Amino acid sequence: TQLLEQSPQFLSIQEGENLTVYCNSSSVFSSLQWYRQEPGEGPVLLVTVVTGGEVKKLKRLTFQFGDARKDSSLHITAAQPGDTGLYLCAGAVGGADGLTFGKGTHLIIQP
Amino acid sequence: EPEVTQTPSHQVTQMGQEVILRCVPISNHLYFYWYRQILGQKVEFLVSFYNNEISEKSEIFDDQFSVERPDGSNFTLKIRSTKLEDSAMYFCASSESRGYQPQHFGDGTRLSIL
Known part of the structure; x- marks a missing residue:
């Protein structure tokens, strides 16, 4: 069974601060996706990382895939109240579809 | 931007009844998925579907569940003889292909079993 551990579970910071959230596993993932989910809605795709060591930027969000493809991080610069939400990481192992x-991580950015 | 649509948004059903959840995947996508999320828990994979047959299923997807693509646009999840523990959000997703291609999710159907 592959497990993805995200930390921290909850994070509340002030507007303008920087933050990093983590996604860790003992399994190697062929790809890893970050989603954001609002209450009552489905996960919305933010980014997919595929190559070990890969870094992708989406405006103030920076995503990194670990060299060994077992972990990933999401860094937000100058957080804004609009960044508030639930951030999910999800990985695909080998040839698995699911x-x-x-x-x-439940993120709250306070004005 | 194309999106995955799911109906109904909320379904209330008596225990023991059958329920069908419907999804319209993104039109050029070839792989379709169902996931569920029990309240307060993480999203869990149920089944994937490609070329009119199940590609992969989890241990959750037992004989109570079935999937079908009845026409060129719809993808359905049928739950026979529903149980209280089937109450959850059910998400449909689709992707262009498998592997590295991202999966795009609908907004889900909230299933409440009474």
Whole structure:
């Protein structure tokens, strides 16, 4: 069973601060996806990382895939209240179709 | 931007009844998926579907569940003889292909079993 552990589970910071959330596993993932989920809605794709060591940027969000493809991080610069939400990482192992999801990080950015 | 649509948004059903959840995947996508999320828990994979047959299923997807692509646009999940523990959000997703291609999710159907 592949597990994705996300940390921290909850994070509340002030607007303008920087933050990093983590997604870790003992399994190697062929790809890893980050989603954001609002209450009552489905996960919305933010980014997919595939190559070990890969870094992708999406405006103020920076995503990194670990060299060994077992972990990933999401860094937000100058957080804004609009960044508030549940951030999920999900990985695909080898030839599997189904994604394994973490429990998510609940992020609150206070004005 | 194309999106995955799911109906109904909320379904309330008596225990023991059959329920069908419907999804319209993104039109050029070839792989379709169902996931569920029990309240307060993580999203769990149920089944993937390609070329009119099940490609992969999890241990959750037992004989109570079935999937079908009845026409060129719809993808359905049928739950026979529903149980209280089937209450959850059910998400449909689709992707262009498998592997590295990202999966795009619908907004889900909230299934409540009474």
